[in-house]
Amino acid sequence: MTHSLNIIPDKCTGCMQCELACSWVQTGYFQPSRSLIRVNVFDEQASYAPYTCVQCDEAWCMNACPVNAIATDPITRAKVVLEQVCVGCHLCTIACPFGTIFTLPGTDKAAKCNLCGGQPACAVSCPTGAIEWAAAQGSPWFGPWGDRVDGRFLEATVGGNR
Amino acid sequence: MGGWTRKLLRVNLTHGTHAVERIPDAWLKEYVGGRGVADRYLWEELDPKVEPLSPDNVLIFATGPLTGTPVSCSARYMVVTKGALTGAITTSNSGGHWGPELKFAGYDLLIVEGKAPRPVYLAIYDDDIKILDARKFWGQTTSQTEDGLRKELGIPAARIACIGPAGENLVRFACIINDKHRAAGRSGVGAVMGSKNLKAVVVRGTRGIPLARPAEFMQANWAMRAKMAVSPGRQGFTELGTAAVIDLTNAFGGCPTRNFESGQFEHAENLNGNSIKDTRMVANKACFACTIACGRVTRLSGEIADKYLVNMHPRNWRIAGEGPEYEAAWALGADCGVGDLDAVIKANWLCNDLGMDPISMGATLAAAMELYERKVLTDKDVELPLRFGSGEALVRMTEATAYREGFGDELAEGSKRMADKFDHPEVFMGVKGQEFPAYDPRGFQGMGIAYATCNRGACHLRAWTPGMETTGQVSPHATEGKAEWVADEQNRTTSHDSTGICLFTGAAGTTLDDLVACTAAATGIPFTLADFVHIGERTWNLERLWNLRAGLTARDDNLPQRLLKEGHKDGPAKGVVVRLEEMLPAYYRVRGWDEKGVPSRQKLMELGLASL
Numbered sequence A: 001m002t003h004s005l006n007i008i009p010d011k012c013t014g015c016m017q018c019e020l021a022c023s024w025v026q027t028g029y030f031q032p033s034r035s036l037i038r039v040n041v042f043d044e045q046a047s048y049a050p051y052t053c054v055q056c057d058e059a060w061c062m063n064a065c066p067v068n069a070i071a072t073d074p075i076t077r078a079k080v081v082l083e084q085v086c087v088g089c090h091l092c093t094i095a096c097p098f099g100t101i102f103t104l105p106g107t108d109k110a111a112k113c114n115l116c117g118g119q120p121a122c123a124v125s126c127p128t129g130a131i132e133w134a135a136a137q138g139s140p141w142f143g144p145w146g147d148r149v150d151g152r153f154l155e156a157t158v159g160g161n162r
Numbered sequence B: 001m002g003g004w005t006r007k008l009l010r011v012n013l014t015h016g017t018h019a020v021e022r023i024p025d026a027w028l029k030e031y032v033g034g035r036g037v038a039d040r041y042l043w044e045e046l047d048p049k050v051e052p053l054s055p056d057n058v059l060i061f062a063t064g065p066l067t068g069t070p071v072s073c074s075a076r077y078m079v080v081t082k083g084a085l086t087g088a089i090t091t092s093n094s095g096g097h098w099g100p101e102l103k104f105a106g107y108d109l110l111i112v113e114g115k116a117p118r119p120v121y122l123a124i125y126d127d128d129i130k131i132l133d134a135r136k137f138w139g140q141t142t143s144q145t146e147d148g149l150r151k152e153l154g155i156p157a158a159r160i161a162c163i164g165p166a167g168e169n170l171v172r173f174a175c176i177i178n179d180k181h182r183a184a185g186r187s188g189v190g191a192v193m194g195s196k197n198l199k200a201v202v203v204r205g206t207r208g209i210p211l212a213r214p215a216e217f218m219q220a221n222w223a224m225r226a227k228m229a230v231s232p233g234r235q236g237f238t239e240l241g242t243a244a245v246i247d248l249t250n251a252f253g254g255c256p257t258r259n260f261e262s263g264q265f266e267h268a269e270n271l272n273g274n275s276i277k278d279t280r281m282v283a284n285k286a287c288f289a290c291t292i293a294c295g296r297v298t299r300l301s302g303e304i305a306d307k308y309l310v311n312m313h314p315r316n317w318r319i320a321g322e323g324p325e326y327e328a329a330w331a332l333g334a335d336c337g338v339g340d341l342d343a344v345i346k347a348n349w350l351c352n353d354l355g356m357d358p359i360s361m362g363a364t365l366a367a368a369m370e371l372y373e374r375k376v377l378t379d380k381d382v383e384l385p386l387r388f389g390s391g392e393a394l395v396r397m398t399e400a401t402a403y404r405e406g407f408g409d410e411l412a413e414g415s416k417r418m419a420d421k422f423d424h425p426e427v428f429m430g431v432k433g434q435e436f437p438a439y440d441p442r443g444f445q446g447m448g449i450a451y452a453t454c455n456r457g458a459c460h461l462r463a464w465t466p467g468m469e470t471t472g473q474v475s476p477h478a479t480e481g482k483a484e485w486v487a488d489e490q491n492r493t494t495s496h497d498s499t500g501i502c503l504f505t506g507a508a509g510t511t512l513d514d515l516v517a518c519t520a521a522a523t524g525i526p527f528t529l530a531d532f533v534h535i536g537e538r539t540w541n542l543e544r545l546w547n548l549r550a551g552l553t554a555r556d557d558n559l560p561q562r563l564l565k566e567g568h569k570d571g572p573a574k575g576v577v578v579r580l581e582e583m584l585p586a587y588y589r590v591r592g593w594d595e596k597g598v599p600s601r602q603k604l605m606e607l608g609l610a611s612l
Helices: A017-027 A060-064 A091-095 A121-125 A144-159 B025-031 B034-045 B098-104 B142-153 B189-195 B214-230 B232-240 B242-251 B273-279 B302-306 B326-336 B341-354 B358-373 B391-402 B414-421 B445-453 B482-499 B503-507 B512-523 B529-550 B561-565 B580-591 B601-607
Strands: A002-007 A038-042 A047-051 A070-072 A079-081 A101-103 A110-112 A131-136 B007-012 B017-022 B059-063 B077-082 B089-094 B109-113 B120-125 B128-133 B159-162 B176-178 B182-184 B198-204 B281-285 B295-298
Touching (some): A002 A047, A017 A038, A017 A121, A060 A070, B025 B034, B034 B059, B034 B089, B034 B482, B034 B529, B059 B098, B059 B189, B077 B098, B077 B189, B089 B176, B098 B159, B142 B159, B142 B198, B142 B341, B176 B189, B232 B242, B232 B503, B242 B273, B273 B295, B326 B341, B326 B358, B326 B391, B341 B391, B358 B414, B482 B512, B503 B512, B512 B529, B529 B601
Parallel strands (some): B120 B198
Antiparallel strands (some): A002 A131, A070 A079, B007 B017, B059 B077, B077 B089, B089 B182, B120 B128, B159 B176, B281 B295
């Protein structure tokens, strides 16, 4: 069974615990500016909306990447940036229609939500249940194409192609 | 060491200069951070005799070691200065998102000195510090200023603390507003900011906060989170907000009504937590890292929005705003006898947008209403009848006060100065020039000694006794042991403030031990609970010494005659007066102060303050 992040904006109070948790897992610091989930605040409408990568089936960032630095994690199905492959060209940030892939100051490499390897810290830290890590009805995966990119992930993370 | 950034940013507005300095490690260990360290700097750098609104006064914004971390409610920063309302040291606390942002920019403290020759604002983007022209924002409300500054600078994620027209017009109880609805509210810190021609401080921080012992810290953090998740106190705050407290105080005759004439308000149910939740609330709102979310987002719609129209109304009242919380609902409501929630919401909203403390606003208007009802003030003095219960007077005079229009000019001086001017000092209900908050000490004797001895004037946040006095653990009318208890409580809340964590965590299932564990793990200094109580006592005594140097004496540790001589005519606290004369000597004794309220040499040695 596939899991996915369910975000329920009505339950969000705008406390930013998710941003803190995300930056902690990703960088080892409490640093919302490097969080990969962002809470959008619409004060005058009394609305708060946490938002992060939706892990598109056919991901534009992945298609745009000229060096194949974005691959699919075979377990969580998250699109992950292979930092050692990324050359920092920013094309993925332009391609993403949702604005949820970032470049990091300092290294200038791409960074995006990787679902924390299957235990998303944002969902754990949310005090109101506005972010859930829940079982999802998965659509049929992309078959051979998916296998090919999975292979690339395994090669990079386990085999080590560079 | 982690938690602290150990840096401070010093800005001199007279010369337009700034510098980054290291905070001495010894001070961080002796005072934890935030309020304590800022007090230490104030002691070192500010002559207590200065005129609060002169360029010589110093304005300090201070965060604690836990501000900006995921410890629940780590949103707080403290504004420390000489109060425009009181002339005493003031420590005014605010939440929202501004404090953590200052920390992310890399600073524990921001010290503002001098006075700019023309209106300016301060823009902080990590290392990039600029003092910029604010003439086009001068006169704007806090929400206009915030939106305008974000646009001008092109930094959507910037956080802004600013003053409204009240601060510019030096209203004695003007406050500093951040994130549109969060206030460093009391003692007139906004007037001090206005006197420096400083309209706003814009902060964007992109750095991270490191930790000394991460694994231990996360463990302590999650232990605290788990307690709060199941605490009935926390659930109550989330469900009904702070306004639920009005039911409690009313039941004990401790809800001051019509300028302390009575202890029970007949329309309290219009202003309580359920009323706000059921009729006007649209969402909960949390400050940074808060797992309580006591903030009430309210909205007025349709015909309601057209009631009590004034010149200044934010987007015709059609957008969502915030509040009221308990203190504002009491001051603008019960204290003025107003039972109409919509009038209270509008007045509260105006206070936020114009940058004024709703407690002092409501209490000052209540004093004026008493003068009007007693015919001391006549229709020649005021534009419209200041009758108790008049929603129209409440909303109109709130606006007039911020702009100092007509009789608003008198109200803007605060109730003590106003009462003295009209020769009726007995209508001033407060201590050290600052109006009481929402607990009648005749209903809760503990609040009597807490109010009388608080360093920043009447205040409920330094020792909050009704929690125990309403649950049967301590009798509300007894005085035995209250002085000792309040002194201990003051020490603890002082350290609590200094960590940068909201005091509400204490009413939401956690204790100071939890914060000690988090602070020790974050900073790497092995603080213990005893250390924290000792540090709180040291800070409290330092503030006391500063006040004594400023010219305050034991005579200022007093309550108005009304509370000492006149009991309520009916209700649960009928006929009770505050027995301050029993509690005050005991308080001085337990503090180790002489009968004049001066800390003894021995006490100062014990606290490491003897060399100051």
